[in-house]
Amino acid sequence: MSSSQKVIDTVSDEFVRRIEVIVQYILLIDELILRTAAIAVPPTTETDVIQDRCCGLNTEEAIFTDSQLDVPVIENIMNCSPSPTTMSTDNDPEPFIPSDSSYTPSNQASESDSEPDEEYCEENDMSPVSRFVYQSIFHEHDPPLSFYKPKKDQCTVCNVFKASQNKEPSRVNFENHKRREKESLEMKENDKKRAVENKGREFRAISFDLQAILPIPFAGAARVRKVCMS
Structure with a gap:
């Protein structure tokens, strides 16, 4: 094989590799666009609402309205067990929900943190809602809900x-x-x-x-x- 042929083969391989990378990027962008569109477009049917709001729920067996979904989530939030303060000032003994708790919407729950939620769902014969739904109900509740954030001593x-x-x-x-x-x-x-x-x-x-x-x-x-x- 001549040197010129080797150069052509090398260029061809590099060209193919770059084309494959570009195609992968295009597919990734298409997937992101589809996911964004799915989030932006509100559900049109009651079944869509269930699929969007519940994890592992058979929509043919049970249909819940938005208000019926909100109630157990709010009850779960209100029943959170506060822990004794470990971070607050010496003169501020108010109990609080730890920042690493699974009840805090802004943090990902570990397996051990999710056990209370699983027990709650089993006891009440219901399926767990998605984290997105939990966050939405938490932040959109009227009056607004918030977790106690203790202050550290700065003396x-x-x-x-x-x-x-x-x-x-x-x-x-x-x-x-x-x-x-x-x-x-x-x-x-x-x-x-x-x-x-x-x-x-x-x-x-x-x-x-x-x-x-x-x-x-x-x-x-x-x-x-x-x-x-x-």
Whole structure:
């Protein structure tokens, strides 16, 4: 075989390979277009609604309306078992749904997380809805639903003390800091109680998270801090 023939064969192979790649891209784009169209076009029949909203449901055996689908999902959301707080501040004991829970629509559920959902469906003799449906019902519910998002402690004094290996040099300062914190919380609770008892006629209490507004520019945080500390 001559050198020119080898060059022609090499070029031909490369051309065929590129054509195959282009064809694969075209097929992929077509599939994406079809999927997008399927999502954009609303279901036209009741059977289409079932196929779109339920996983593993035989549409010939049961037909559910939108409202009938929403009710068990909302009941499932309302029956979520809150966990004791592990991330929130020391003075905020409110229970919350963990961010890695299967009940959080924005996260993918693992097999262990999905067990409560499977048990719920088995006990209520129903088929599970798709994640898309669960998200839609969760976000479109009136009044709006949301999961409690606990705040982490952002106190510099506490963080430095907890992170330090030798705590003795800063222990006195930390204990004074915690004492002032306790006094402030007691004062705030007393002011709230007084405002409630007075019904706002002569006394009103306003509280805010100082650590939350300190990083905000143009908030006059330095002036507020000076007033609070004086």
